[in-house]
Amino acid sequence: MAAVLPLADLKQQVRPDTWLNSIIKGDCVAALEALPDHSVDAIFADPPYNLQLGGTLHRPDQSLVDAVDDEWDQFASFEAYDAFTRAWLLACRRVLKPNGTIWVIGSYHNIFRVGSILQDLNFWLLNDIVWRKTNPMPNFKGRRFQNAHETMIWASRDAKAKGYTFNYDALKASNDDVQMRSDWLFPICSGSERLKDQDGKKVHPTQKPEALLARVIMSSTKPGDIILDPFFGSGTTGAVARRLGRNFVGIEREQDYIDAAAARIAAVEPLGKAELTVMTGKKAEPRVAFNTLVEAGLVRPGQVLTDARRRFSAVIRADGTLAANGEAGSIHRLGAKVQGLDACNGWTFWHFDDGQSLKPIDELRTVIRNDLAKLD
Ligand SMILES: C[S@@+](CC[C@H](N)C(=O)[O-])C[C@H]1O[C@@H](n2cnc3c(N)ncnc32)[C@H](O)[C@@H]1O
Numbered sequence: 001m002a003a004v005l006p007l008a009d010l011k012q013q014v015r016p017d018t019w020l021n022s023i024i025k026g027d028c029v030a031a032l033e034a035l036p037d038h039s040v041d042a043i044f045a046d047p048p049y050n051l052q053l054g055g056t057l058h059r060p061d062q063s064l065v066d067a068v069d070d071e072w073d074q075f076a077s078f079e080a081y082d083a084f085t086r087a088w089l090l091a092c093r094r095v096l097k098p099n100g101t102i103w104v105i106g107s108y109h110n111i112f113r114v115g116s117i118l119q120d121l122n123f124w125l126l127n128d129i130v131w132r133k134t135n136p137m138p139n140f141k142g143r144r145f146q147n148a149h150e151t152m153i154w155a156s157r158d159a160k161a162k163g164y165t166f167n168y169d170a171l172k173a174s175n176d177d178v179q180m181r182s183d184w185l186f187p188i189c190s191g192s193e194r195l196k197d198q199d200g201k202k203v204h205p206t207q208k209p210e211a212l213l214a215r216v217i218m219s220s221t222k223p224g225d226i227i228l229d230p231f232f233g234s235g236t237t238g239a240v241a242r243r244l245g246r247n248f249v250g251i252e253r254e255q256d257y258i259d260a261a262a263a264r265i266a267a268v269e270p271l272g273k274a275e276l277t278v279m280t281g282k283k284a285e286p287r288v289a290f291n292t293l294v295e296a297g298l299v300r301p302g303q304v305l306t307d308a309r310r311r312f313s314a315v316i317r318a319d320g321t322l323a324a325n326g327e328a329g330s331i332h333r334l335g336a337k338v339q340g341l342d343a344c345n346g347w348t349f350w351h352f353d354d355g356q357s358l359k360p361i362d363e364l365r366t367v368i369r370n371d372l373a374k375l376d
Contacts, residue, residue: 002238002250002265004258020226023238023250023258028230029084031251032091040249041165041225043092043102044216044237046208048073049110050081059140070205072254081110085117088230093121095228099163101126101220105152105208115153123155126164127182131212134187154220165220169281180219186211195234195260203260204234213240221246223276235261242268245276288368290331290346290361291320298364305350308358312338314350322350331361 003022024031051073075081092102102123104114118125129152136148156164171180186209193210195203213236221227223245229237232250234257241248242265252258293299294316301318314324314334322334329337331346339349347365351358 002235002262004262019249020247021238021242021249023232023235023252023261025252025255025258027253028251029087029091032088032095032230035095035228035249037094038097038100039095039226040228041097041100042217042221043096043100043228043230044213045088045092045102045104045229046206046231046233047085047088047104047106047110047114048075048081048231049107049206050075050078051107051109078113082113082117085110085114086121089114089117089121089123092228092230093123093157096157098157099161099165101154101156101164103152103154103216103220105131105150107147107150111151111153118153118155122158124157124159124161125153125155127154128152129154130183132183132185134185135190136188152216165222165225167219167222167278167280169284170279171219173279184212184215189236195264204257207234208236210236210240213237214244217241217244217246218278222278223273232261233257235264238265239268242270245270245273285369286372288365288372289320292368293361293364294318294320296368298367299352299361303352305352305361306358307335307349308351308360310358314338322346 005019005022005024006026019035024034051069075084089104096102102118104111104118106114115125115128131150131152133148133150136146139146172178174180189207189209194207197203217227217237217240224247226247226249227237227241228249228251230251232238232252235250238248238250238261250261252261294301299305299316301316303316304313305316305322306313312324314322317323317328321328322331324334324338327334327337331350332344333346335344335346335349336342347362348360350361352361352364353359
């Protein structure tokens with residue numbers, strides 16, 4: 001069961017082990033103040049949308065639509081909503097690690113205000129993702145387009161933030177080797193996933209689909225990362241984070257939602273380490289210099305390298321450079337020079353003879369990388 005922490009207790013206990021994988025009960029702005037600076041890797045925020053519903057809504061058969069009319073979604077004015085948004089986003093920015101990212105989901109009612117405040121606070125927008133719903137609610141009055149999507153803004157802490165997590169290669173491989181696009185198609189949360197009480201009533205009016213959270217988490221975090229959700233609701237972020245081997249911290253002010261979220265998370269079986277390994281591409285592999293091959297004895301000074309068709313050759317020098325035709329340089333520079341080109345990938349151009357055939361020196365780099373991976 002996820003621990004539930006009253007905010008008063010938390011104020012004296014800011015060590016991560018006291019709030020990790022817990023739900024903090026209270027107002028998120030106050031709760032965030034009790035968390036240490038730069039302590040979370042990612043934030044997923046599903047704030048009140050300030051839906052501004054004017055009265056009750058009925059279907060054509062006069063049945064009542066179960067709309068979001070909860071007190072927590074109501075604000076006296078746009079100014080009040082903006083002030084609240086600024087306060088929680090500022091508090092989030094302080095607890096986010098410098099290379100962390102934030103996701104905020106919203107609808108046309110609030111997402112433009114949220115986006116502009118994010119920019120005012122120096123966050124740097126990376127994408128806006130359109131969640132297109134396969135099964136949206138109809139527009140009952142027939143006076144507007146059917147509202148069939150929500151928007152998620154994904155942002156880094158600032159424009160210069162380096163090294164934020166984006167599992168580009170894994171996303172592409174999982175998408176039939178096609179780049180993942182910014183429009184995502186998912187159904188709204190329904191069926192057995194939707195939490196219901198004993199009377200069959202929805203436990204939470206805006207429970208988000210787990211598939212949506214899974215893509216958010218898989219795309220922008222690593223196993224073991226800490227994900228903060230300041231508007232935890234029914235605990236979708238916590239349930240998916242636990243299944244995917246990530247840590248979470250949730251903040252929620254309504255006890256009923258906290259109880260439902262805690263029970264939901266307790267029932268989740270985390271996936272194993274092997275299933276959670278994130279596929280990475282060449283860019284994520286550790287840099288290995290050609291000299292490392294010389295130092296490791298995989299190639300030796302005086303050895304001759306050639307191209308795949310033995311048209312060009314060069315000699316390896318003890319300092320890890322190559323020499324040919326009175327010129328010397330890196331594997332890349334000399335590869336370009338002998339061919340009369342501006343650039344060349346020396347790792348794939350130069351080959352060594354292993355006694356049976358010519359092989360690219362890139363294969364020897366892989367040997368080093370495999371050794372490095374064993375040290376992890
Ligand atoms: C849009 S819902 C989040 C739903 C959630 N993503 C889920 O899948 O269940 C927003 C939640 O924020 C909570 N909330 C609203 N204002 C809050 C505040 N100031 N501090 C903490 N929680 C708040 C509400 O009680 C509500 O459960």
